[in-house]
Amino acid sequence: MNLVEIKDLHVHFTKEAGVLDRILGKSSQKIYAVDGVTLKIPAKTTFGLVGESGCGKSTVANSLLQLVDPEAGEIIFEGENIIEADRQKTKQLRRRMQLIFQDPISSLNPRKTAEEILEAPFRIHPDLKKSVESLDEEIDRLFEMVDLSRQARHKFPHEFSTGQARRIGIARALSLRPDLLVCDEPTAGLDVSIKAAVINLMIRLQEELDLTYLWISHDLHVVKHISDRLGVMYLGKMMEKGDSDVIFREPLHPYTSALFRSSPGVESDEKENFVLEGEVPSPINPPPGCSFHPRCQHAMDVCRQQEPDLQKIDERLVACHLYD
Amino acid sequence: MVKYALKRLLWLVPTLLGVLFFLFSMTYMLPGDPADIILGPRATPEMVAQMNQRLGLDQPWPISLVRYVGNILQGDLGTSIFRDVPVEHLIMRVLPYTIMLTLSAMFLAVILGIGLGIISSAYENTWLDKIITFMVLIWASVPNFIWAVLFVLIFSLRLGWLPVTGGGEPGNLLDQIYHLIGPAIALSLTWAGYIARIVRSSMLETLQEDFITTEKSFGLPMSLIFYKYALKRAIKPAIAVIALGLGRLLGGAVFIEVIFSRPGLGQLLVDAIEMRNLPVIRGGVLVAALLFVLANMLADISYAYFDPRIRYE
Amino acid sequence: SDEAAAMDNSTLRIATLDHTQTLDPPYLNTLWNDGNIMFDIFDGLVQYKPGTFEIEPGLATDWEISDDNREITFYLREGVQFHGDYGEFTAEDVKFSFERIAEDDTVPDHEQFLYLEEVEVVDDYTAVLHLEEPMAQLFTTSLPYNAGLIVSSKAVEEMGRENFAQNPIGTGPYKFESWEEDIVLSRNENYWDQEAFVEGSPERVVYTPMSDAFARGSAVQTAEIDIAETSLDMKDSLEAETGVDVKITEGRGYWWINFTADKEPMDDINLRKALRYIISPDDIIAGAFAGLAERVDTMLASEYVGYWEDAPAYDVEDVGENHIWQLLEEAGYPEGEGLELSMRTGTSDERRLTAEIVQDQLADWNIEASIETMEMGALIDSAQEGTHHLGVDVFTTTPDPVYNTQWFQSGHHWNFFQWGSEEYDELWQELSRTIAEEKQQEIAVEMQKILDEEVLATWLTYGAKVWGLSENVEEMTIQPDNIIIIPHRTSMTEF
Amino acid sequence: MQISARGLSRLRRKIARYLSIMKSDYRTYFGGALIFIFLFTGILAPLLAPHNPYEQDVTRRLQSPSRQHLAGTDELGRDIFSRIIYAFRISIMVSFGGVLISVTMGIMLGTAAAYFGGFIDNALLLLFDIIRAFPPIILILSLVAVVGPSIRNIIIILGITIMPRYGRVVRAETLSVKEEDYVTAARTIGANSPRILFKEILPNVFPSVLVLSGMDMASMIMWEAGLSFLGFGVQPPATSWGLMLRQGYDFIQILPHMILFPAFCISLTMLGFSTFSESIRRALNPKTSSPVEAETDEGMS
Amino acid sequence: MSEDSTILHIDGLSVEYHTRHGSARALNNITFSLAEQEIFGLVGESGSGKSTTAKTILQILPEAAEIEGGRILFKEEDLLTLDEKEINRDYRGNEISMVIQNPQNALNPVFTVKEQLLDVMKHNKGYQAMNKKQMTERAVEMLAEMGIAEAESRIGEYPHQFSGGMKQRVMLAMAFICNPSLLLADEPTTALDVTIEAQILQLLRNSVDKFNTSVLYITHDLSVIKEVTDRTAVMYAGNIVEIAPTEEIFSEPGHPYTRGLIRCIPGSSERDKILPTIPGRVASLTDLPPGCNFYDRCEHGQKVCQKKQPQLEQADDGHYVACFRYEYLSSEVKQQ
Numbered sequence A: 001m002n003l004v005e006i007k008d009l010h011v012h013f014t015k016e017a018g019v020l021d022r023i024l025g026k027s028s029q030k031i032y033a034v035d036g037v038t039l040k041i042p043a044k045t046t047f048g049l050v051g052e053s054g055c056g057k058s059t060v061a062n063s064l065l066q067l068v069d070p071e072a073g074e075i076i077f078e079g080e081n082i083i084e085a086d087r088q089k090t091k092q093l094r095r096r097m098q099l100i101f102q103d104p105i106s107s108l109n110p111r112k113t114a115e116e117i118l119e120a121p122f123r124i125h126p127d128l129k130k131s132v133e134s135l136d137e138e139i140d141r142l143f144e145m146v147d148l149s150r151q152a153r154h155k156f157p158h159e160f161s162t163g164q165a166r167r168i169g170i171a172r173a174l175s176l177r178p179d180l181l182v183c184d185e186p187t188a189g190l191d192v193s194i195k196a197a198v199i200n201l202m203i204r205l206q207e208e209l210d211l212t213y214l215w216i217s218h219d220l221h222v223v224k225h226i227s228d229r230l231g232v233m234y235l236g237k238m239m240e241k242g243d244s245d246v247i248f249r250e251p252l253h254p255y256t257s258a259l260f261r262s263s264p265g266v267e268s269d270e271k272e273n274f275v276l277e278g279e280v281p282s283p284i285n286p287p288p289g290c291s292f293h294p295r296c297q298h299a300m301d302v303c304r305q306q307e308p309d310l311q312k313i314d315e316r317l318v319a320c321h322l323y324d
Numbered sequence B: 001m002v003k004y005a006l007k008r009l010l011w012l013v014p015t016l017l018g019v020l021f022f023l024f025s026m027t028y029m030l031p032g033d034p035a036d037i038i039l040g041p042r043a044t045p046e047m048v049a050q051m052n053q054r055l056g057l058d059q060p061w062p063i064s065l066v067r068y069v070g071n072i073l074q075g076d077l078g079t080s081i082f083r084d085v086p087v088e089h090l091i092m093r094v095l096p097y098t099i100m101l102t103l104s105a106m107f108l109a110v111i112l113g114i115g116l117g118i119i120s121s122a123y124e125n126t127w128l129d130k131i132i133t134f135m136v137l138i139w140a141s142v143p144n145f146i147w148a149v150l151f152v153l154i155f156s157l158r159l160g161w162l163p164v165t166g167g168g169e170p171g172n173l174l175d176q177i178y179h180l181i182g183p184a185i186a187l188s189l190t191w192a193g194y195i196a197r198i199v200r201s202s203m204l205e206t207l208q209e210d211f212i213t214t215e216k217s218f219g220l221p222m223s224l225i226f227y228k229y230a231l232k233r234a235i236k237p238a239i240a241v242i243a244l245g246l247g248r249l250l251g252g253a254v255f256i257e258v259i260f261s262r263p264g265l266g267q268l269l270v271d272a273i274e275m276r277n278l279p280v281i282r283g284g285v286l287v288a289a290l291l292f293v294l295a296n297m298l299a300d301i302s303y304a305y306f307d308p309r310i311r312y313e
Numbered sequence C: 001s002d003e004a005a006a007m008d009n010s011t012l013r014i015a016t017l018d019h020t021q022t023l024d025p026p027y028l029n030t031l032w033n034d035g036n037i038m039f040d041i042f043d044g045l046v047q048y049k050p051g052t053f054e055i056e057p058g059l060a061t062d063w064e065i066s067d068d069n070r071e072i073t074f075y076l077r078e079g080v081q082f083h084g085d086y087g088e089f090t091a092e093d094v095k096f097s098f099e100r101i102a103e104d105d106t107v108p109d110h111e112q113f114l115y116l117e118e119v120e121v122v123d124d125y126t127a128v129l130h131l132e133e134p135m136a137q138l139f140t141t142s143l144p145y146n147a148g149l150i151v152s153s154k155a156v157e158e159m160g161r162e163n164f165a166q167n168p169i170g171t172g173p174y175k176f177e178s179w180e181e182d183i184v185l186s187r188n189e190n191y192w193d194q195e196a197f198v199e200g201s202p203e204r205v206v207y208t209p210m211s212d213a214f215a216r217g218s219a220v221q222t223a224e225i226d227i228a229e230t231s232l233d234m235k236d237s238l239e240a241e242t243g244v245d246v247k248i249t250e251g252r253g254y255w256w257i258n259f260t261a262d263k264e265p266m267d268d269i270n271l272r273k274a275l276r277y278i279i280s281p282d283d284i285i286a287g288a289f290a291g292l293a294e295r296v297d298t299m300l301a302s303e304y305v306g307y308w309e310d311a312p313a314y315d316v317e318d319v320g321e322n323h324i325w326q327l328l329e330e331a332g333y334p335e336g337e338g339l340e341l342s343m344r345t346g347t348s349d350e351r352r353l354t355a356e357i358v359q360d361q362l363a364d365w366n367i368e369a370s371i372e373t374m375e376m377g378a379l380i381d382s383a384q385e386g387t388h389h390l391g392v393d394v395f396t397t398t399p400d401p402v403y404n405t406q407w408f409q410s411g412h413h414w415n416f417f418q419w420g421s422e423e424y425d426e427l428w429q430e431l432s433r434t435i436a437e438e439k440q441q442e443i444a445v446e447m448q449k450i451l452d453e454e455v456l457a458t459w460l461t462y463g464a465k466v467w468g469l470s471e472n473v474e475e476m477t478i479q480p481d482n483i484i485i486i487p488h489r490t491s492m493t494e495f
Numbered sequence D: 001m002q003i004s005a006r007g008l009s010r011l012r013r014k015i016a017r018y019l020s021i022m023k024s025d026y027r028t029y030f031g032g033a034l035i036f037i038f039l040f041t042g043i044l045a046p047l048l049a050p051h052n053p054y055e056q057d058v059t060r061r062l063q064s065p066s067r068q069h070l071a072g073t074d075e076l077g078r079d080i081f082s083r084i085i086y087a088f089r090i091s092i093m094v095s096f097g098g099v100l101i102s103v104t105m106g107i108m109l110g111t112a113a114a115y116f117g118g119f120i121d122n123a124l125l126l127l128f129d130i131i132r133a134f135p136p137i138i139l140i141l142s143l144v145a146v147v148g149p150s151i152r153n154i155i156i157i158l159g160i161t162i163m164p165r166y167g168r169v170v171r172a173e174t175l176s177v178k179e180e181d182y183v184t185a186a187r188t189i190g191a192n193s194p195r196i197l198f199k200e201i202l203p204n205v206f207p208s209v210l211v212l213s214g215m216d217m218a219s220m221i222m223w224e225a226g227l228s229f230l231g232f233g234v235q236p237p238a239t240s241w242g243l244m245l246r247q248g249y250d251f252i253q254i255l256p257h258m259i260l261f262p263a264f265c266i267s268l269t270m271l272g273f274s275t276f277s278e279s280i281r282r283a284l285n286p287k288t289s290s291p292v293e294a295e296t297d298e299g300m301s
Numbered sequence E: 001m002s003e004d005s006t007i008l009h010i011d012g013l014s015v016e017y018h019t020r021h022g023s024a025r026a027l028n029n030i031t032f033s034l035a036e037q038e039i040f041g042l043v044g045e046s047g048s049g050k051s052t053t054a055k056t057i058l059q060i061l062p063e064a065a066e067i068e069g070g071r072i073l074f075k076e077e078d079l080l081t082l083d084e085k086e087i088n089r090d091y092r093g094n095e096i097s098m099v100i101q102n103p104q105n106a107l108n109p110v111f112t113v114k115e116q117l118l119d120v121m122k123h124n125k126g127y128q129a130m131n132k133k134q135m136t137e138r139a140v141e142m143l144a145e146m147g148i149a150e151a152e153s154r155i156g157e158y159p160h161q162f163s164g165g166m167k168q169r170v171m172l173a174m175a176f177i178c179n180p181s182l183l184l185a186d187e188p189t190t191a192l193d194v195t196i197e198a199q200i201l202q203l204l205r206n207s208v209d210k211f212n213t214s215v216l217y218i219t220h221d222l223s224v225i226k227e228v229t230d231r232t233a234v235m236y237a238g239n240i241v242e243i244a245p246t247e248e249i250f251s252e253p254g255h256p257y258t259r260g261l262i263r264c265i266p267g268s269s270e271r272d273k274i275l276p277t278i279p280g281r282v283a284s285l286t287d288l289p290p291g292c293n294f295y296d297r298c299e300h301g302q303k304v305c306q307k308k309q310p311q312l313e314q315a316d317d318g319h320y321v322a323c324f325r326y327e328y329l330s331s332e333v334k335q336q
């Protein structure tokens, strides 16, 4: 059963023009951060979301946690659309899904010790506090769970290494005993050995606590290692999605394959030096038709005019006119 | 850049309207019957009536507010309560002195402040640095009116090197400069100290930046890196302070003008406040506020000039 | 500065206390800032003899007063020229100068010619003032003071009044030159009274506004300024300087500690009597006036018509402490216990210090006094409403007793005593219609006796002024009203 | 409100951390000592003053410093030394009172502006800018002219005059802190707005406020002194350094000590506040490494 | 690797940082050489001393650093014996140029790209004869070559108007415009997207060919090493623990640390399997143990490792390893 389902999600940000800007004749601009994304995450599995910087991965995560208001679309959690949930409901829902932030240090209040940070959830949710015997022990347990020593309790965030700070973020998320953990680039900026340790930890936790992961990353090695299902995003849209193994074995969308080939060591067979030209266009004026066409080797006329739909090819969904 | 400046200008409109409203309401807020205070016991009812008309007290306040703002837009700040002299004449008479004082103090503060800041950052942790740092700390912590008093005591009265009064003979530039020395230095010291401290720490901070490593790695001469690349970047926080200082110095000039008995806006205002000369207070404060706002705007714009990133935000 | 002085050593530099506001005589605002300069530029028909309040001829060589005191004929000096090209002074100018004051009730000095009906021009050199009623102050203040100064009718009409006020044209010993920050005058070589100039009379006079007393004093010390009034406290510093001369003159306002007679418990005359003894002018003069002022035990000063020579002084030593304790007991405050008084004062140094001294004096008698220091506006308000038991007050005076005594009539807006007496009111009415000096004297003393009986104040002093004269000044003549007379023997040292 | 034992020990630890950083900074001792002297003298003025500061004796007026009157006497024969000591109290009141007012108002208005945004934000910004449009001393002078000089009025006016600094800083910091990940993190664990405001945002805004207020205490003392020097400030029989400066000014040549003592007090106190606030700034910056805690970097077991 | 083609030879170089908390030995007696036109990789975890090596070569270390010993022979000249003036005149921005670690902050934000490029060119010997206009033309040309579209107009812009990838292109342009014999590239692609990283790497490769430049390529990303370098040195806590042709590093890693690193890479092993990790943390540089720095974390450690510091020794042709247990380990590998 799907724990969570996102249906045709649109998130647009408006770059507000100030009062004075408007007098000066500048109107507000729309940023199409997420533009029609659909995905399903079965319980206890990991869904990997990849794409270049700025393609809207974090925005998907944030809308899932109701940190941004989507323009349109549905987010269905355990069969219930939660977009219009009221405050009380949101508060409860938030306990069921948690976010691990992209930047580990800045997601921790610099003026609080690790211990205080971990205590906060218990202060906010009194019933949670009632459910544990001793807050102190519970916090010890959490520290243990993420492989941190007790001495870490009294340290301030900046006194931790990136890997350790990441663990505190994870422990905080886990303290609420969520079902869904949204991991926004949880291994970014870590050295290989530490990265491996964090990945191991996450896999262990998933097994121990029956967690479901939405795993966002642009490190394809990691995603390949951990995810069951995979979604590839480009400029706010889903390009290709399906079983992770299937896509890694044979990417169909030109963007997916370009991405894989740019990433050294992912497609070890292809030794030719491949480079995807150009940069991601601005999400303020996305190109018409298929948003990837300006960088696509295979671009056809239809790509410039018509936006391709996701279609099922070889056990996965691809949005590309090549397969029409 | 132009757009940024324009934006700042537009925001000025409501700000200045607020300022005008405050000045206008002073008429109603000042305690006592203006006629009594201004005209004294000899006032006849006719004179009181005329006075009230002059102050706009004869009309309901919204009407006189409109009239007040209208007059100001036409450049008419009213006449001094003691008749006869239009306020703008009074102000124009003294304004050059204040501007000259403020600018020359600013000039001194900038030269001294930036100079000492650079020297002490270039010789970080040497004796020279320590001496400058201490000296500059003292400068910054002694209020300018105390400097002024000490200057008068020592340089004018004890040593007789500097004059104690006035702005110098009109038209005699040399004499005017001679009269400016004491006030300008007294006014500048506090700010010079402040600037020096900011420049020093900003300079040291900038020298730690990554791009300095780049510049070093390409073998650019240290003098070029220090005086061109680091300085322009490091001066940025100082620029804000410097231009802010223009406003501060304008305020400080009040004390300096009174102590050195120099003609000027501050002196005019203090006297007007003492004598309850409402139109002069209102006009003087308005001009001071205008200058101040202008200085602050200059600060923002020069800040933007030195930090190209601001323009696009 | 030194250079400038060396260049032109016949320039006399005088500091005014503040910016001059106007140079149009009847619009005078403050005597010290405006008046001083006006008297250099203009002449009146009559003037005070230097150093006194006695009248002597000015632009009028002679005058006759009709029996009913309502017609005064002036015979004018011939051949007197106005400054610039404004021609000869004639009776037309007298008519113009006085009637514009009498006809326009918004002129500040309108009262000075309140009963002037008309000025009749008999011929160029004869003018007759027709009065509706006799005016007591005509020769004490109206004519010799600023309202009586003669302006050039031609100049006022040509320039317009407002402009004239900044470019005055008169017949006086000095001509107006320029007015930037400083006001510059130069010697009128055609002055009708050449004898007024003596050797060393300055060629040019420069008035510089300097509102800070200390700065004025310092400027005299460095010879940047030649004549300036400074603060009382600076006297010692100045005297210690070589080359600087210090001159002390009496002030021209009466200072008193005001008893608000209708405010509990001040309505008890015994308490007021006790307070009058307790508050000692001697200490106040020593502390607040640097010991430089003279004690004056009544309202009017010795030079004035109406001076009460035998006014009693109230000192504790004369009656003994027991007397005071007894008065306090009769007022319901044995040992002074429980008596709490409020006192208002202003922000000037003298006022501030006076209040502090009074507070201290009262404390010796177990009376607690709180001081409230107020800005002028609030101060006047509270005095007019009588909100405080005590007040440190001062009124300026003119040589006219009618003017000086008017405030204490019943119900007068400026009657800070919050007290009234029909007898006093009637006496004042009579005084204002009396012209003969002896009679005026008699009535005014009578009025002061009433105030004394009613115990409304402790009169203190007329204050003092300290003048600093730089080494350039040889001699200075100053009027009793503290107007400096420039040509008349105020002369500069020759180099 | 009850503070749990644990909270207390945590607080102690935090303070210990700040202190340990400050301990290694000479400015702490220098500024701290000056401020200590300032507060100590002010509070214990009645014990420290050798004479009654209000007791007059005109026969002993204007004496030079002597063993009996360490700083001489003023024009009413009062002991200047005792008066200077009592004047510490005025400066304490002005500096702490004024800053307290502006800090409270600034925090309230600043957070309101950041929190509500839109019209309220613009209106409050406009208010701040209007106040800031005047050179401070000139605004202070005009306001004093309106309400009249008294200690209470001056404290309120000084408070209002510098309030926009706090309002703007608090607003800007709140806005930027609001965007920080840790605030979002607090939202994801279900914290409500007030909690976020008080627990996450304000504590991070407070340090800048604290540092600013240290500097402003110095400015307050300066402005009060300047105001009193011009005669618009504290009114007798109370006395302040600025007022003494004004009184002594006339005697500057023959009795220069009359201004030198108060001038010294003003300058040293300002020096104390500005150096101390600099050291606080350093300590409160969480990035400054504490020399004690940087020892071992134990970690994952 | 024939001796005469060596362009840079670093010999027994040691550097210490003196800080308030004691001295940190950031480089400990490291030795390696670079041949002409070679791309030499330097890889290691954060803090292992990679950037310090690069900075030492150009002698732009911060004041806290002190060179404790060693030689840096560049074209046979020992850079450490030259005085500051000579290095500045002849080497920095002439013979050697450098791209520093952080592209976001590597350019001065308050000067236009043109200004900064031109200043570098003015300092370079190759451009002494050119006037400003010619230099500008050359700079524009170079930018275009580095793949910046509309270089002519963009050269007048400020760094913040460029994206991260473009800033890195500008940095490369600045580096290559000096016509250096040696380029020190300190993590030039960290923090860039994979696609952009690929672009930059390709650009680097092409330019190296074109300008005949040797490159010291610093990174912590082993997969990048594999892509671009010819030979690689692995650093650990200030020591070089292994030097080998890049292919060999991956095919027959010698040092236990190198092996650990390679095994850690996710994706190389089977999905969902627990990744091998290197236990423990990098030793603190302030108090290093007397023996092998890696001893604490090494599964094969023996007594000797605890006592003595292993030196680099030739294991194979061109393959050097600093490990006492190398023989034993390599036989183990062969057994597998």
Ligand SMILES: Nc1ncnc2c1ncn2[C@@H]1O[C@H](COP(=O)(O)OP(=O)(O)OP(=O)(O)O)[C@@H](O)[C@H]1O
Pocket (backbone or CB within 6 Å): A013, A014, A031, A032, A033, A051, A052, A053, A054, A055, A056, A057, A058, A059, A060, A102, A218, A283
């Ligand atoms: N609060 C916001 N206001 C305005 N624009 C935003 C906001 N958040 C994100 N965006 C824009 O939306 C787009 C998608 O951003 P998002 O953070 O989701 O990208 P991402 O895929 O997570 O990128 P990265 O890998 O760099 O984290 C970007 O262009 C970004 O600039």
Ligand SMILES: Nc1ncnc2c1ncn2[C@@H]1O[C@H](COP(=O)(O)OP(=O)(O)OP(=O)(O)O)[C@@H](O)[C@H]1O
Pocket (backbone or CB within 6 Å): E017, E018, E019, E024, E026, E044, E045, E046, E047, E048, E049, E050, E051, E052, E053, E062, E064, E101, E220, E285
């Ligand atoms: N200025 C400095 N003062 C003191 N210690 C320093 C300084 N710079 C670097 N170090 C220390 O020297 C060691 C090596 O630093 P270096 O920057 O060379 O590492 P790196 O391998 O480049 O790491 P990274 O991958 O993080 O860039 C580190 O332990 C670091 O803490």
Ligand SMILES: [Mg+2]
Pocket (backbone or CB within 6 Å): A057, A058, A059, A102, A184
């Ligand atoms: Mg993201």
Ligand SMILES: [Mg+2]
Pocket (backbone or CB within 6 Å): E050, E051, E052, E101, E186
């Ligand atoms: Mg590095």
Ligand code: NI
Pocket (backbone or CB within 6 Å): A010, A034, A035, A036
């Ligand atoms: Ni859409």
